[in-house]
Amino acid sequence: MIPAKISTKERILNESRRLFFEKGYETTSIQDILSALDIAKGTFYHHFQSKEELLEEIAVQFAKEAHTAMQAEIGDLGSEGTGLDKLRRALIVARNWKKGKAEEVRFLLESLFSASNLQLRDKIRRKSVDLSFPLFASLIVEGQQDESLKSALRADHLTSIIFDLSDALGEKVAFYLLGRSKESEADIYDLMLSYHKTIEDLLGCPEGGLDYFSREDWSELAQLFKGGGAVSVPSLEPLPLVANAG
Template sequence: MGRNKYPEQTKESILETATQLFMQKGYEQTNIQDILDVTKLSKGGLYHHFKSKDEILEAVMQKRVQYVNGKFHDIIQNTKGENAKEKLKKILYKLGTDTETQALDKALTTHINPYFVVSGLQNCMAEDAPIICRLIEEGIKDGSLQTTKPALCSEVFLILLNYWANPILFGRNYSETKERLNYLKFVMCQLGVDVIDDSLVENMLKAYA
């Protein structure tokens, strides 16, 4: 058999197919043959790129992180608001209601990798929190937000939103998730960064459902 002239395209095709199958059938219910049937690859062709389904899962999760990071920065760049508070609310709405990310998270819920949870948290603190901090600082300057510790507030907010209130990580039901999102709304209001409203809570719950 001739050498594959486009190995990166083949690898990308495997990951795209696996991602769709994981979302449609779930990780446990998807097997290597399912991926082969869609991609029309031989077992040797697939195993040239990935040694196992677990290795495919790891690559899918890495792409998920890249997708979320890219979407976050794209939304930051392209969202406008009459003040920093309104801009931040719009950003949170767009991120919190992204059904593609939620669908993949739900498909992978039985195989949460602690490494990716920890690395995601570290990335959140190192890259995302400073961006949110700058928006909060803008809000302090324009008078739309009132908090004395924008850097610490942004870190607490992201940890609570992305991890503590995330039903995927803890297997929580609708009412438990709603209770935590509403409490997060209360906490942020107390901190002077009231950027979560009832509409955002309800739409995040729909995305998680």
């Protein structure tokens, strides 16, 4: 079978993703991309108005890949398990996906958590939420119907509150992983546990229903994202419900 032809836009995205990862977003110029692909400047601007728009597309691409992995896992479960079980599995898949792409995710954190990209980060966050919101809301509805989640609050309201909490925690985690936080590894871990417990209470699931992760798990992840360790075989234990924490 003849492989499908890759579009020019896809070529630009793939090559830019590689260059940003290898050289860094700030130090990669549009000319670097043009030279690597041997294309004219007009060809680039036909698809992307700026380097910022290109980064946005790459970040959304990452979010779509993680979302597709979660959907596939939930689809494989079918009617098996409760809504809480499926929510937990979705988190496991998201965690393991990010862990397997730790270096690329770090590049995104470094790019998006710079002072010059605040508006872009917010724009990407909104797109990521729009992508994941229906899946998590549907799993909460399912959990409420099978009574694995006891909260009587509206599922869409719960999802919105949890995503906001996760975004706030995700920012703190990101700054720590990037070495821009005065808090210690232990401080961040304790904070994660507090957020995690709050989310469990909001959902009305049994204590530990989303599963806590060990201090050792967090240390391994922190080392991995800081570039100090190799990727290990993904475990089946999830991190807390952190939608945007790298």
